[in-house]
Amino acid sequence: MIVLKSQREIDAMKQAGEILAACHREIAKRIKPGITTWEIEEFVDDFLKKNNATPEQKGYKGYQYATCASINDEICHGFPRKEPLKEGDIVTIDMVVRYNGALADSAWTYAVGKVSEETDHLLKVTKEALYKGIEQAVVGNRIGDIGHAIQTYVESEGLSVVRDFIGHGIGAVIHEKPDVPHYGLPGKGSRIKEGMVFTIEPMVNIGRYQSKMDDNGWTARTIDGKYSAQYEHTLAITKDGPVILTNQD
Numbered sequence: 316m317i318v319l320k321s322q323r324e325i326d327a328m329k330q331a332g333e334i335l336a337a338c339h340r341e342i343a344k345r346i347k348p349g350i351t352t353w354e355i356e357e358f359v360d361d362f363l364k365k366n367n368a369t370p371e372q373k374g375y376k377g378y379q380y381a382t383c384a385s386i387n388d389e390i391c392h393g394f395p396r397k398e399p400l401k402e403g404d405i406v407t408i409d410m411v412v413r414y415n416g417a418l419a420d421s422a423w424t425y426a427v428g429k430v431s432e433e434t435d436h437l438l439k440v441t442k443e444a445l446y447k448g449i450e451q452a453v454v455g456n457r458i459g460d461i462g463h464a465i466q467t468y469v470e471s472e473g474l475s476v477v478r479d480f481i482g483h484g485i486g487a488v489i490h491e492k493p494d495v496p497h498y499g500l501p502g503k504g505s506r507i508k509e510g511m512v513f514t515i516e517p518m519v520n521i522g523r524y525q526s527k528m529d530d531n532g533w534t535a536r537t538i539d540g541k542y543s544a545q546y547e548h549t550l551a552i553t554k555d556g557p558v559i560l561t562n563q564d
């Protein structure tokens with residue numbers, strides 16, 4: 316069942332999203348060679364506390380951290396750790412913020428210092444793919460239109476779309492209906508309606524799209540060791556179009 320949200324619920328999620336976006340802007344300033352994802356984790360914990368918000372991921376299905384920190388070939392759900400980031404690395408910081416009972420979810424990939432041209436291309440295409448998906452998130456379209464736009468664009472740039480992890484409705488809990496794959500066929504899937512709130516969060520790989528799971532049972536990484544990036548926003552569907560609840564600009 317897809318739960319449609321009232322304007323009041325969307326406004327509350329927007330407030331959570333604003334805190335999350337402000338947190339990402341602070342992270343952007345701190346990412347440089349030598350910093351650890353453990354320091355980012357501690358920064359986020361502290362930032363949320365100061366803003367009367369809480370990290371929803373901590374304790375979710377047994378996950379232990381406020382952030383997911385996925386480095387280089389890690390696709391998603393990397394653990395924050397005490398190993399310093401190096402020039403040329405990329406790191407995706409993903410988190411869900413709860414504020415006043417409402418949730419928002421956003422992930423962003425950061426370049427550590429100067430990255431290779433190939434990596435830079437990966438970041439640009441992945442971010443653009445998110446916005447191409449958002450463009451399709453309009454009343455009357457279907458969920459498949461979003462994935463189709465993302466997949467077509469990403470593959471036209473010679474990169475691949477991860478299939479094993481997808482976007483999702485969000486509301487009272489992190490994961491609700493609808494499922495939002497970042498691949499697929501136009502005109503397929505549920506019709507997009509006013510009041511839906513869901514994430515679009517394409518994970519894009521330089522090499523093959525398949526993933527493998529680490530022994531920790533959480534962290535997914537590429538099978539060929541090539542890099543993977545991700546950008547994620549939480550969106551509310553209104554009759555005037557999609558509203559990005561986690562906008563950083």
Ligand code: MF3
Nearest residue numbers: 372375378392409410411420
């Ligand atoms: N933020 C993630 C998403 O985009 C959810 C992470 S689940 C967790 O779907 F357990 F790792 F927190």
Ligand code: CO
Nearest residue numbers: 409420421422
């Ligand atoms: Co997320």
